[in-house]
Amino acid sequence: GAGVSQSPRYKVTKRGQDVALRCDPISGHVSLYWYRQALGQGPEFLTYFNYEAQQDKSGLPNDRFSAERPEGSISTLTIQRTEQRDSAMYRCASSLGVGRDPSGNTIYFGEGSWLTVV
Amino acid sequence: TQLLEQSPQFLSIQEGENLTVYCNSSSVFSSLQWYRQEPGEGPVLLVTVVTGGEVKKLKRLTFQFGDARKDSSLHITAAQPGDTGLYLCAGASGNNRLAFGKGNQVVVIP
Numbered sequence: 001g002a003g004v005s006q007s008p009r010y011k012v013t014k015r016g017q018d019v020a021l022r023c024d025p026i027s028g029h030v031s032l033y034w035y036r037q038a039l040g041q042g043p044e045f046l047t048y049f050n051y052e053a054q055q056d057k058s059g060l061p062n063d064r065f066s067a068e069r070p071e072g073s074i075s076t077l078t079i080q081r082t083e084q085r086d087s088a089m090y091r092c093a094s095s096l097g098v099g100r101d102p103s104g105n106t107i108y109f110g111e112g113s114w115l116t117v118v
Numbered sequence: 119t120q121l122l123e124q125s126p127q128f129l130s131i132q133e134g135e136n137l138t139v140y141c142n143s144s145s146v147f148s149s150l151q152w153y154r155q156e157p158g159e160g161p162v163l164l165v166t167v168v169t170g171g172e173v174k175k176l177k178r179l180t181f182q183f184g185d186a187r188k189d190s191s192l193h194i195t196a197a198q199p200g201d202t203g204l205y206l207c208a209g210a211s212g213n214n215r216l217a218f219g220k221g222n223q224v225v226v227i228p
Contacts, residue, residue: 004160033216042122042206042218043161056215091160107151107216109160 002026004110006092012116013082021077021113023092032075033093033107034067043091043109049075082117089114121145122209122219130225134196139222141207142189150190151216152181153206161206197226 005024013019025032031050035043045059051072060066064082069075079086091112097105122143131137141150149168153161165174167183167190174181178201180193194201204223208216 035218040223041220042124042208043216045215045217048215059215093160106163106166109162111158111160 004092004094004108006090006110006113008113009111010114010116012118015084015117016081018078018080019082019115021079021090021092021115023075023077023094023110025073025075025092025094026096026108029094029096029108030072031095031097031105032069033095034075034077035091035093035109037089037091037112039089046077046090079115082115084117087115087117121217122207124205124207124219124222126222127220128223128225130227131197133199133226133228136193136195137197137224138191138193139205139224140189140191141219143209144188145209146187147209147211148187149210150183150187151208151210152190152192153208155204155206155221156202192222194224197224199226199228202226 007022033048034046037043047057047067048055049069052069064080067077089112091109093107093109095105095107125140149166151166152164154164155161165181170185170187172183178195182191202225204221206218206221208218210216
């Protein structure tokens with residue numbers, strides 16, 4: 001697609017439910033990133049992929065969070081047993097390169113998925 | 119741990135005035151990026167600086183990377199209402215993990 005597409009744009013879920021957030025990166029982009037952004041704050045790194053391989057998942061808050069990108073294109077961020085503190089904007093981004101220093105790559109962000117856990 | 123500190127957090131100025139915002143860190147980065155984010159949108163890359171002491175200009179915006187590659191500044195000349203937004207700096211390490219600051223919220227009043 002023309003840009004990074006995320007779905008759903010808005011999700012309200014009850015505490016304890018699982019949620020899956022989807023990211024469709026720009027066609028041909030090798031690197032895919034997941035960030036979480038609270039109101040008034042900069043994006044917080046969660047994880048990133050080169051092709052289908054998860055390169056760094058050190059930003060995932062705990063083991064309720066997982067991400068996959070099985071075919072090296074679309075990615076899913078899954079949060080199990082959601083808690084209220086998980087409420088945030090979850091942003092996906094992609095870049096053309098293969099995880100080199102970002103000075104060589106422009107990162108394009110999607111519009112994000114707003115998650116509210118009630 | 120907030121690796122990048124941005125100041126001031128909020129700045130409101132009149133159209134036509136100049137402004138400077140800062141991004142500081144105790145860490146050395148291989149490169150630093152500046153983004154602008156508007157409400158409801160994702161951050162959009164403005165510039166990447168790589169070399170210590172580097173200065174880049176983008177129309178009325180001037181970006182400088184500190185000599186030690188630990189800090190950066192963004193200067194806007196003759197600000198316009200269209201410059202309103204959240205300006206984010208992000209530092210890159212070799213592992214491709216971008217660390218973002220909390221941002222500088224700039225409001226330009228017509």
